[in-house]
Amino acid sequence: MSAAPVSSRLPVFPWDKLVPYKSTAAAHPDGVVDLSVGTPVDPVPELIRRALVSAADSPGYPTVWGTEALRDALTGWAGRRLGAAGLEHANVLPVVGSKELVAWLPTQLGLGAGDKVAHPRLAYPTYEVGARLCGAEPVAYDDPTELDPSGLRLLWLNSPSNPTGRVLSREELTRTVAWAREHGVLVFSDECYLELGWEAEPVSVLHPDVCGGTYEGIVAVHSLSKRSNLAGYRAAFVLGDAAVLGELLQIRKHGGMMIPAPVQAATVAALGDDTHVAEQRARYARRRTVLRAALEGHGFRVEHSEAGLYLWATRDEPCWETVAHLARLGILVAPGDFYGPAGDRFVRIAVTATDERVDAAVERLAKAVSA
Secondary structure, three states: OOOOOHHHHOOOOHHHHHHHHHHHHHOOOOOOEEOOOOOOOOOOOHHHHHHHHHOOOOOOOOOOOOOHHHHHHHHHHHHHHHOOOOOOHHHEEEEOOHHHHHHHHHHHOOOOOOOEEEEEOOOOOHHHHHHHHOOOEEEEEOOHHHOOOOOEEEEEEEOOOOOOOOOOOHHHHHHHHHHHHHOOOEEEEEOOOOOOEOOOOOOOOOOHHHHOOOOOOEEEEEEOOOOOOOHHHOOEEEEEOHHHHHHHHHHHHHHOOOOOHHHHHHHHHHHOOOHHHHHHHHHHHHHHHHHHHHHHHOOOEEEOOOEOOEEEEEOOOOHHHHHHHHHHOOEEOEEHHHHOHHHOOOEEEEOOOOHHHHHHHHHHHHHHHHO
16 A cells, blocks of 8 residues: 555645635625735835846856855845844855745754644744654644653744734743753744834844854744745745754755755845835835724724734634625635634734735725725
8 A cells, every 4th residue: 555645744725715715805896905915016126136137147056055145145134134143154044935944944854753843823834834744743832931842853933923923022032042952952933024023123033132142053034025025036044053054055955955046146135235125114014004004993903913014803703704704895814723723713914915905905994884
């Protein structure tokens, strides 16, 4: 008898469940306002596109570790933006988008049956998927320091959180890092929304106040998808423990997991410019402000959401009822139970639609209240 397919270990792909609601929303006379997925919609900044085009004549294979210029850009940005001191090239590694890294990290770390991978109770589903792909056991937590450390090999942190937008304080991060080091647990901190703090200032796990000036046992994950509109480029990177990243580098060399040379050049340009990040933040801030006010006027309560690109909202009813209600208004959102059973009375609402579509959603929410 043949072995069970690997896909049998995985949950049903959640977004397939949203298809009928998308059809309902798309039937609105003025079209769908899709706030379900946090995909960038604004143009790629011109200086990044120029860098990509300038490097288009790249006939040779790129390296997995990236160019020296890319590694310089990574260490320089992390020092300037994260406060990470003393990073060297051994402390950085580019990856082919952060989702790829999250999904395959437990496998590349050699985890398997008998090992545990911990993630927040409300979380990006790929943390669980990564554990299941290698046969490890996913474990959800509210407070990581209350976990049983036996068999726990990998601890995922996520601040700012997807989906809730919650930001872990400096004290919470410091306490968690100390606990993980005490128990020999490797910490990977997903910080892809760190540059999008609104009502809180997110702190990296690499900040000296958190890590104590050493990167032993900790790695931070970052992406250019959100802050630079580069989701289509698959440009991300990890920074931290040189021993861990050195091991991943060797494995990824064998797997040919390399960022295309033009994307590496574009990444250098993106990390060297803060102006486009501020401009994009301003776009998201405006959309977030008007959408939040419209949702609250419509009877929603927004919780957390102090950072990131989502509003975590509830009408105190099962999440699929909320999804259906908004779909009838032509607005598509993500049900909270996509991110764990604890989200079953919430929806996640992205602020990544265009100004025109966000304004359409605001108008529909207001009309429904007055009707």
